Amino acid sequence: MASVQIHDVRKSFGGFExxxxxxxxxxxxxxxxxxxxxxxxxxxxxxxxxGLEKITSGTISIGDRVVNDVQPKERDIAMxxxxxxxxxxxxxxxxxxxxxxxxxxxxxxxxxxVNRAADILDLRRLLERFPRQLSGGQRQRVAMGRAIxxxxxxxxxDEPLSNLDAKLRVAMRAEIKELxxxxxTTTVYVTHDQIEAMTxxxxxxxxxxxxxxxxxxxxxxxxxPENKFVAGFIGSPAMNFLEGTLKVNGGxxxxxxxxxxxxxxxxxxxxxNDKAVTYGIRPEHLEFADDGIEAEVVVVEPMGSETQxxxxxxxxxxxxxxxxxxxxxxxxxxxxxPRANSAHLFDKETGKRVN
Amino acid sequence: MISLSMxxxxxxxxxxxxxxxxxxxxxxxxxWMLMSSxxxxxxxxxxxxxxxxxxxxxxxxELFSVTKFGRWFLNxxxxxxxxxxxxxxxxxxxxxSLVRLKVPGKEVLARSVLLAYMFPGVLLVIPLVLVFSHLGxxxxxxxxxxxxxxxxxxxxxxxxxxxFGSVPVDLEEAAMIDGASRLEALRDVVIPQAYPxxxxxxxxxxxxxxxxxxxSAILVRDHxxxxxxxxxxxxxxxxxxxxxxxxxxxxxxTLPMAMAFAFLQKYLVTGIGAGGVKG
Numbered sequence: 001m002a003s004v005q006i007h008d009v010r011k012s013f014g015g016f017e018x019x020x021x022x023x024x025x026x027x028x029x030x031x032x033x034x035x036x037x038x039x040x041x042x043x044x045x046x047x048x049x050x051g052l053e054k055i056t057s058g059t060i061s062i063g064d065r066v067v068n069d070v071q072p073k074e075r076d077i078a079m080x081x082x083x084x085x086x087x088x089x090x091x092x093x094x095x096x097x098x099x100x101x102x103x104x105x106x107x108x109x110x111x112x113x114v115n116r117a118a119d120i121l122d123l124r125r126l127l128e129r130f131p132r133q134l135s136g137g138q139r140q141r142v143a144m145g146r147a148i149x150x151x152x153x154x155x156x157x158d159e160p161l162s163n164l165d166a167k168l169r170v171a172m173r174a175e176i177k178e179l180x181x182x183x184x185t186t187t188v189y190v191t192h193d194q195i196e197a198m199t200x201x202x203x204x205x206x207x208x209x210x211x212x213x214x215x216x217x218x219x220x221x222x223x224x225p226e227n228k229f230v231a232g233f234i235g236s237p238a239m240n241f242l243e244g245t246l247k248v249n250g251g252x253x254x255x256x257x258x259x260x261x262x263x264x265x266x267x268x269x270x271x272x273n274d275k276a277v278t279y280g281i282r283p284e285h286l287e288f289a290d291d292g293i294e295a296e297v298v299v300v301e302p303m304g305s306e307t308q309x310x311x312x313x314x315x316x317x318x319x320x321x322x323x324x325x326x327x328x329x330x331x332x333x334x335x336x337x338p339r340a341n342s343a344h345l346f347d348k349e350t351g352k353r354v355n
Numbered sequence: 356m357i358s359l360s361m362x363x364x365x366x367x368x369x370x371x372x373x374x375x376x377x378x379x380x381x382x383x384x385x386x387w388m389l390m391s392s393x394x395x396x397x398x399x400x401x402x403x404x405x406x407x408x409x410x411x412x413x414x415x416x417e418l419f420s421v422t423k424f425g426r427w428f429l430n431x432x433x434x435x436x437x438x439x440x441x442x443x444x445x446x447x448x449x450x451x452s453l454v455r456l457k458v459p460g461k462e463v464l465a466r467s468v469l470l471a472y473m474f475p476g477v478l479l480v481i482p483l484v485l486v487f488s489h490l491g492x493x494x495x496x497x498x499x500x501x502x503x504x505x506x507x508x509x510x511x512x513x514x515x516x517x518x519f520g521s522v523p524v525d526l527e528e529a530a531m532i533d534g535a536s537r538l539e540a541l542r543d544v545v546i547p548q549a550y551p552x553x554x555x556x557x558x559x560x561x562x563x564x565x566x567x568x569x570x571s572a573i574l575v576r577d578h579x580x581x582x583x584x585x586x587x588x589x590x591x592x593x594x595x596x597x598x599x600x601x602x603x604x605x606x607x608x609t610l611p612m613a614m615a616f617a618f619l620q621k622y623l624v625t626g627i628g629a630g631g632v633k634g
Contacts, residue, residue: 050528050532051531051532052528052531052532071531071536072528072531072532073531073532073533073534073535073536075532077532078532078533079528079529079532081525081528081529082525083523083525085523085525085526085528085529087526087529087530087543087544087547088526088548089547089548098530098533098543099533099534102533102534102535102539102543103534146529146533150533
């Protein structure tokens, strides 16, 4: 196991810079998830960590060693690919033992390590099969097995669950997390799915357009996003955003929307009166209140454990989630009040958090 | 009204008829060759033709006892094997690097490979004779197999390029992370995915060399070093053509290729499909 330091790393493809100085410290044994929309540079960063892409500038260290110019095979890492990248002409056992064979391990050692990994992942009865004879979930487990057998310093996962169906994805998510708790190997995991990021990570790194927007523990990012992008990206359904102007009139400040609705906040930021802001409120932080903002119900989505209500305030749709069951129907007028202490305020121009 | 299944059956009958016709067209010369090799000399030219002769082995006897057919057959095997092995070895490495390595101007390089392939042999043979005579490669089996690389190598490279292009790059990257060098990844992971292509291109490279007449006739003059095509051409002369001998020789010469095609046809289909082959 080892810590990983990514320091001011840049990457250009033929003069076009795709990573603009990314720094991510990763502690020994940590499960770090790089998340962001496609094209944000997360996979490129992972591939640089693996040694599959050259680093244009900056340094990457694994343990105490700077690995910028170290071949992938010398980095003591294992990687699970999105399409699993199992060797089609080898059996499951051969796939898992390939790295040991290259290292020159003797047959009994290979067998022993492959069997141990197969036990962990419940692959014993599949060892003699070929990849084409396996289901998607089984292939995924073999790919993980191949990584485990190596007993590497760092595990790298490149969107490993995106080829699986929804149900299997949830199961494998738990399996990977359990595996990490058991092996405690430093892990870097790339995904575009913020739910995977939230559920699995010790630390989430949110990326966009080649920069790190924010990093921190999942709930930290959820509760206190530093900018509008992170606020909108983390959480499902996404945070509601309402445009308005800040009003500080003596005592209690509020945000006023174009159609005159008053959105409560606890304290005014230093920004001051009449500043254009974006008011963010998560769906579960809206509650029914007679003195709330009037909204018209558009769609009601009962999920059983909760009910999602899409409502229209003026011209803008917002989503609210309620745990209790209420007889609301499309067309109803309801009154919603945002919880003032859960409101997020962002500068309308820069998108930066201001409260 | 004709039902759908009737129509389907009609279509498949028509397909089979067409295939049968084509088969006759392709197969008849082979049948004629085999039958003529088994007829005695007077039956060969008899009219109306003898369709099912009482087999005689006299031409085969003569082929192996009087002529140096065995020697020439062996020469052909040696030259064709050498040029195939060299072409496939270099072609595989070349094609792989054209696909995977970051070489400046590699697209131009790849196209110029095809350009070399399009040159008619007749244009190449004169400069080749000049170069080879300087290098002492005239009348040499090695020299002839090098000459065959002028068409075999571009062909192998062109077809294998498509094959390697279709092998997911992730596989190699996984191998390299697993501890393989690039060459090990090529050997242990990439080449096994491209076996159908390698088998198909090997057979075609061998076949082209096996059938080649011009280079062989010009570059090898020594009677003992000749390959089959020019040697067999000597059976036919202005005064007299020994049809029985020609047909027996042709039959034996066809055998290795026919057998190779029969055993390896499933790979050939994949190979032709992926590469596209010059007819």
